[in-house]
Amino acid sequence: MTALDAVSVYTPAHRVPIESLAEPLELTDVQVRLFRRFHGLGEVRLDPDRSLADLLRAALDGLVELRGREHRVRYVIHGRAMPVVVPYPHNPLHEVCREFGLAHALAFTATHQSCASGLLAVELAGRLLAADADDDALALVLAGEKAFTRDARLLPGTSIFGEGASACLVSANGRRDRLLSYACDQRGEFDTEFGERTELFQREYRPSLAGVIRRAVADAGLGLDDIALVLPHNVNVVTWQRLCTLMGFPVRRVLLCNVPVNGHFFCADAFANHRTAVERGLLREGDRYLVATVGAGAGATFSAMVFEH
Structure with a gap:
């Protein structure tokens, strides 16, 4: 049964009041008040000094359960909302896989369900592990993106995006979650x-x-x-x-x-x-x-x- 063996999350310490985003996001005073008073949004977390790869690294640094088990990771899936996040030929997913001893794993990105792609990635990880001949195989699900354009920072009239990342170790036979x-x-x-x-x-x-x-x-x-x-x-x-x-x-x-x-x-x-x-x-x-x-x-x-x- 698909299980979440361990979850690590990186959230930047830097928080920005939504009022300070009015100018870059082209929001009126009324729209800002609507976000705060009606939608309950007060601040967003941003990390302007970190790249997407840095966000994923920070989440992986906290996944202590991965250490010593890297060789068991067969699949690495980045659940992502945006189809394009860096210019070609950069590939932050493969970059962090190499740095964390996961270059042997099959690594790919799932994007076609937008912000629901994180749950899709967990589902895909479970299916791949269920079909794997190795009962001890693991999958790694990553999530997190940069709010790098206005379209990537704002869902008009609904929400404002922040920056953070997560790393989740998935097994086919875990006992918790x-x-x-x-x-x-x-x-x-x-x-x-x-x-x-x-x-x-x-x-x-x-x-x-x-x-x-x-x-x-x-x-x-x-x-x-x-x-x-x-x-x-x-x-x-x-x-x-x-x-x-x-x-x-x-x-x-x-x-x-x-x-x-x-x-x-x-x-x-x-x-x-x-x-x-x-x-x-x-x-x-x-x-x-x-x-x-x-x-x-x-x-x-x-x-x-x-x-x-």
């Missing part, structure tokens, strides 16, 4: 690159996410009351408040404390929230918890996973 189910709904009609589709996407966003969450919970043989905690994508606070109202799920069981201080970490939100939940003792042995995220761009992807801690 075991994956119970994965549900994914890809909707090509929600192509937000075209204005006429934006309204449709916004109208169907919460019902579509609620649907995939219910499916993941049902596929795990559970009900919503069995879910001890939800680890959300950090798009904003109000989205999750309204989603909980729609689903009849208590918002106090959604971990939202990172939204005001981190911003949206692209594909790394789930892993950053996992670390917070573990550090704060919010997950006990045997608890079932849910991770949910949405990727938007050329279409939309709604994804959810249920794990047992």
Whole structure:
């Protein structure tokens, strides 16, 4: 059974108030107030002195469980929202693989589900390990990106992106944080690159996410009351408040404390929230918890996973 053997997260110490981003992001005073007061976004974490490779290095430096087991890592997958992040021929994924003794591993990037690609990477890792002849094989899932352009820093009217990274060691037979189910709904009609589709996407966003969450919970043989905690994508606070109202799920069981201080970490939100939940003792042995995220761009992807801690 696919399991998260270890999770490491790097979050920059440098936090920037969203008011200071008004000029570079071309936000009006009204838009800034909307982000802070309505969406619950106060600051975002940025690390202007680190490259994408540096962010991934920082996450890997904290993954102490990898040391001495590098030879067992067969696959390295970078779950990424942006299809292009550095100019050719630079390749930060292969660069960090060489530096951390992982040059032998099959390394590739998954991007086509935008911010939901992090969960896709975990699913792909599990499938590859299940088909591998070596029962001791491991996979490494990386996430994290630079907010390097205005389009990469801002989801208009919805969220502001921050910078951080995560490294997750995945096994096929781990005993903790075991994956119970994965549900994914890809909707090509929600192509937000075209204005006429934006309204449709916004109208169907919460019902579509609620649907995939219910499916993941049902596929795990559970009900919503069995879910001890939800680890959300950090798009904003109000989205999750309204989603909980729609689903009849208590918002106090959604971990939202990172939204005001981190911003949206692209594909790394789930892993950053996992670390917070573990550090704060919010997950006990045997608890079932849910991770949910949405990727938007050329279409939309709604994804959810249920794990047992």
